Amino acid sequence: MNTGRRSVWLLTAMILGYAFLYGPILSLIVYSFNESRLVTVWGGFSTKWYGELLQNQKLLDAAFLSLKIAALTATGAVVLGTLAALVLVRFGRFRGRTLFSGMVTAPLVMPEVITGLALLLLFVALEQLVGWPSGRSMTTIVLAHVTFTMAFVTVVVQSRLAQMDRSIEEAAMDLGARPFKVFMVITLPMIAPSLIAAWLLAFTLSLDDLVIASFVSGPGSTTLPMVVFSSVRLGVTPEINALATIIVALVAVGILVAARIQHRQDKQREKDMQRAYASE
Amino acid sequence: MAHSATSALMANPWNDPEAQPFIRIQGVSKSFGDYVAVNKIDLDIYQGELFSLLGGSGCGKTTLLRMLAGFETPTEGKIFIDGVDMSSIPPYERPVNMMFQSYALFPHMSVEQNVAFGLKQDGVPKKEIAERVAAILDMVQMGKFASRKPHQLSGGQRQRVALARALVKEPKVLLLDEPLGALDKKLREKTQFELVNIQERIGITFIVVTHDQEEAMTMSTRMAVMNQGMIEQVGSPVEVYEYPATRFVGEFIGSANMFEGTVVEEATDHAVVRCPELDADIFINHATNLPPGAPVVAMVRPEKMKAQVEKPESQYNYVRGVVTEIAYLGDMSIYHVRLATGMVVQISQTNLRHTAEQRLTWDDEVYLTWHPGNCVVLAQ
Numbered sequence A: 001m002n003t004g005r006r007s008v009w010l011l012t013a014m015i016l017g018y019a020f021l022y023g024p025i026l027s028l029i030v031y032s033f034n035e036s037r038l039v040t041v042w043g044g045f046s047t048k049w050y051g052e053l054l055q056n057q058k059l060l061d062a063a064f065l066s067l068k069i070a071a072l073t074a075t076g077a078v079v080l081g082t083l084a085a086l087v088l089v090r091f092g093r094f095r096g097r098t099l100f101s102g103m104v105t106a107p108l109v110m111p112e113v114i115t116g117l118a119l120l121l122l123f124v125a126l127e128q129l130v131g132w133p134s135g136r137s138m139t140t141i142v143l144a145h146v147t148f149t150m151a152f153v154t155v156v157v158q159s160r161l162a163q164m165d166r167s168i169e170e171a172a173m174d175l176g177a178r179p180f181k182v183f184m185v186i187t188l189p190m191i192a193p194s195l196i197a198a199w200l201l202a203f204t205l206s207l208d209d210l211v212i213a214s215f216v217s218g219p220g221s222t223t224l225p226m227v228v229f230s231s232v233r234l235g236v237t238p239e240i241n242a243l244a245t246i247i248v249a250l251v252a253v254g255i256l257v258a259a260r261i262q263h264r265q266d267k268q269r270e271k272d273m274q275r276a277y278a279s280e
Numbered sequence B: 001m002a003h004s005a006t007s008a009l010m011a012n013p014w015n016d017p018e019a020q021p022f023i024r025i026q027g028v029s030k031s032f033g034d035y036v037a038v039n040k041i042d043l044d045i046y047q048g049e050l051f052s053l054l055g056g057s058g059c060g061k062t063t064l065l066r067m068l069a070g071f072e073t074p075t076e077g078k079i080f081i082d083g084v085d086m087s088s089i090p091p092y093e094r095p096v097n098m099m100f101q102s103y104a105l106f107p108h109m110s111v112e113q114n115v116a117f118g119l120k121q122d123g124v125p126k127k128e129i130a131e132r133v134a135a136i137l138d139m140v141q142m143g144k145f146a147s148r149k150p151h152q153l154s155g156g157q158r159q160r161v162a163l164a165r166a167l168v169k170e171p172k173v174l175l176l177d178e179p180l181g182a183l184d185k186k187l188r189e190k191t192q193f194e195l196v197n198i199q200e201r202i203g204i205t206f207i208v209v210t211h212d213q214e215e216a217m218t219m220s221t222r223m224a225v226m227n228q229g230m231i232e233q234v235g236s237p238v239e240v241y242e243y244p245a246t247r248f249v250g251e252f253i254g255s256a257n258m259f260e261g262t263v264v265e266e267a268t269d270h271a272v273v274r275c276p277e278l279d280a281d282i283f284i285n286h287a288t289n290l291p292p293g294a295p296v297v298a299m300v301r302p303e304k305m306k307a308q309v310e311k312p313e314s315q316y317n318y319v320r321g322v323v324t325e326i327a328y329l330g331d332m333s334i335y336h337v338r339l340a341t342g343m344v345v346q347i348s349q350t351n352l353r354h355t356a357e358q359r360l361t362w363d364d365e366v367y368l369t370w371h372p373g374n375c376v377v378l379a380q
């Protein structure tokens, strides 16, 4: 009786919660299959907006650019973020560790407007001083995105590294492997799942970013969110709905894969631990 | 006990002042912040020894081993292996291999790849690697698990893989941190003998960390008993058991009855100690080198005490008490005897006859006696 009522209550809360979170997205997906040009009037099922989307060269270019930026960003951020995580976990206490740790993770809480503005000022100043990067382009967007996604990578990799049994690397060294070799053949394979998860996270974050990209992009480097944003200001078209649906699908797949990798890894660790304790 | 036989034949290098130690630990200390984990240790270990480091949890055994392997830098002191100062030599260039307390197997590699790892680093030809890996896996009876991953193995199996991985490179020194901790009693005893056999066959020096005193006694040529980062005594198992240097060693190794007292008589060939717990003074058939009046602890091992019903004739070395508890262990029995002062003394007797014929039972009043040579006097 009691539990029954509670579960009804919980169920209602859950449905309302999901409706609040995903209702708008769901309606967007539904309307992307709308026959009518009017976004608010249902005119029957059709996939014609997806076809039209494929004709829109401007949108396609922007999408391709965004994907390229996201891939470059994710790769760069994983490299730098992993290095930062290594320093934080492995170097023990060093002078300025707290400062370093704070600086690395600051972009997590920094308002994007500020990050974007600061980076823009930096790029302008750099261009005046050393002539690079010349103008705002894809390069500056990638650099800016690496800066802000690296913090997320560091957090993910850091937690994995901290859980890793140090003596495994020591054993490799004891058996004659030099530190760099140990890193390549022992540490990297062991943290690989978290690197993949971090890469996907950085990729998604970069693909999604509008604010920072708006600050540091130049002519000819208009990313997908920027195109979407500017066209929506003139009125939402079903075409944008179709595009959004595709993006939602991509992001969902990305998150699912990342979550599965993380989950499998946790499961594996749990299993290993159980085995280890059971056999003691 | 494979060792006692061979070590009787072998000249013991630690008694030979000419012999050069293979490992020389000189005044080594290690502090973590304010905490001193290893405190000014001096230790010489000779070629071909099976040396045990014995001590309670947290006394610094692993830390000392890690300094030998090169994972920790001594805060003070120096370590020489084969005459070479190890201060500036990184772990991957030291002639030692270590078997870790946590095994530290590479989780993403199969058993075979784990064992082959060390040989690969040395650039051993592929064919030879395969042969040596197969041979060593057979030796630890893990041949049929060669393609498994570490998480598919039981604790004991992992331990054997870790052992094989450390052994396969045939280092000059093998460091083993609690090598047999995860094995059940039967397998552990068997593996102890195997380890001793392997060690004698390949002749490399083993340093074994353990907190199991029985294990240390069975396997070692010599052992060091550690306490709070310091070495209390170094010696052969017999020396350490029969002639403990300190009260801690006496209590840590085996069981011991300790009687506090003072020296009342001291001569070149004997000494007498008076203990308030005992009915009679203790007579010892050698000098204690302590002045009369010095506070001491007299230690008698449970198996060195005899129980009898009649009052002994000698005026020394006995105490009267009542049997309060009997533990039957199969091969022997342990009796708890309460003295008049309330102190409980432990004695043990080998069960030569069937239990039905046992002479002692509960509430029996007995006299405990011991031979003048079987009491060890330790300065307080």
Ligand SMILES: Nc1ncnc2c1ncn2[C@@H]1O[C@H](COP(=O)(O)OP(=O)(O)OP(=O)(O)O)[C@@H](O)[C@H]1O
Pocket: B032, B035, B037, B055, B056, B057, B058, B059, B060, B061, B062, B063, B064, B101, B211
């Ligand atoms: N990296 C470290 N930082 C701080 N303290 C440490 C560190 N390593 C060891 N210690 C401390 O040093 C002491 C000795 O540790 P050690 O691991 O050598 O003990 P042990 O004799 O091997 O014990 P056990 O039998 O439980 O393995 C312990 O009190 C431990 O807490």
Ligand SMILES: [Mg+2]
Pocket: B061, B062, B063, B101, B177
């Ligand atoms: Mg230890």
